[in-house]
Amino acid sequence: MKIIADFHTHTIASVHAYATALEMIHEAAKIGLECFAITDHGISMHGVPHPYYFMNLHAIPKVYEGVRVLKGIEANIVDSKGNLDADEQILSNLDFCIASLHMPTYKDTVSVEACTEAYLALADNPYINVIAHSGSPYFKYDYEKVIKRFAEKGKLIEINNSSIKHKPEFYPNCVEIAKLCKKHGCRVCVDTDAHFVTQLGRAEEALRMLESIDFPESLIVNANRENMQKYFEENNIPLY
Numbered sequence: 202m203k204i205i206a207d208f209h210t211h212t213i214a215s216v217h218a219y220a221t222a223l224e225m226i227h228e229a230a231k232i233g234l235e236c237f238a239i240t241d242h243g244i245s246m247h248g249v250p251h252p253y254y255f256m257n258l259h260a261i262p263k264v265y266e267g268v269r270v271l272k273g274i275e276a277n278i279v280d281s282k283g284n285l286d287a288d289e290q291i292l293s294n295l296d297f298c299i300a301s302l303h304m305p306t307y308k309d310t311v312s313v314e315a316c317t318e319a320y321l322a323l324a325d326n327p328y329i330n331v332i333a334h335s336g337s338p339y340f341k342y343d344y345e346k347v348i349k350r351f352a353e354k355g356k357l358i359e360i361n362n363s364s365i366k367h368k369p370e371f372y373p374n375c376v377e378i379a380k381l382c383k384k385h386g387c388r389v390c391v392d393t394d395a396h397f398v399t400q401l402g403r404a405e406e407a408l409r410m411l412e413s414i415d416f417p418e419s420l421i422v423n424a425n426r427e428n429m430q431k432y433f434e435e436n437n438i439p440l441y
């Protein structure tokens with residue numbers, strides 16, 4: 202298996218990432234990615250952009266150097282109600298929105314109940330496409346409950362290559378989440394969470410994990426053009 206698109210990447214606008222949007226586009230074109238999303242961190246993370254950054258992303262063409270560039274955000278979940286650090290004005294302006302729990306930006310009680318509640322609220326948020334790197338042992342949630350709901354609502358669970366490659370403590374959770382996605386028919390996207398060009402589009406570790414559990418390609422929205430197109434059509438994301 203391979204990925205033809207990468208829906209979770211960062212640029213220098215996130216400050217702790219190190220390539221420009223143009224360098225990321227060059228790299229995507231070089232390695233033959235059809236599409237990628239620029240999803241810099243939401244405004245409550247340290248050193249991140251002003252809301253204008255997200256409002257003006259349309260300055261970057263839809264397709265550049267043959268690559269479909271989605272304008273997105275990795276918004277931070279700030280509480281157990283699933284509130285985010287990006288408002289409707291920002292989210293409605295973007296092609297692809299990720300919601301994530303990060304330690305520095307979550308300001309509420311940490312418990313399985315709280316994380317479950319937050320993710321269930323996001324299943325009902327029309328602007329959110331996916332929850333990212335949810336295999337964190339710190340932010341455990343009721344996997345079965347959330348994944349079932351995500352499957353019903355057509356939301357995605359991210360299989361994050363960076364978690365699988367660099368965080369051994371996330372690994373068993375990522376496997377369990379993937380198995381439940383398979384069981385309940387919940388679609389996933391396999392993303393790199395790239396913070397530099399050399400990471401973009403390279404998701405071998407995540408794909409190997411999915412292969413080890415016979416995860417069906419039909420549930421990976423960025424594994425082939427047909428899956429991606431179907432997902433885009435359902436979510437009103439123009440392909441080109």
Ligand SMILES: [Zn+2]
Nearest residue numbers: 211215217242
């Ligand atoms: Zn980051």
Ligand SMILES: [Zn+2]
Nearest residue numbers: 275301333334
């Ligand atoms: Zn993140």
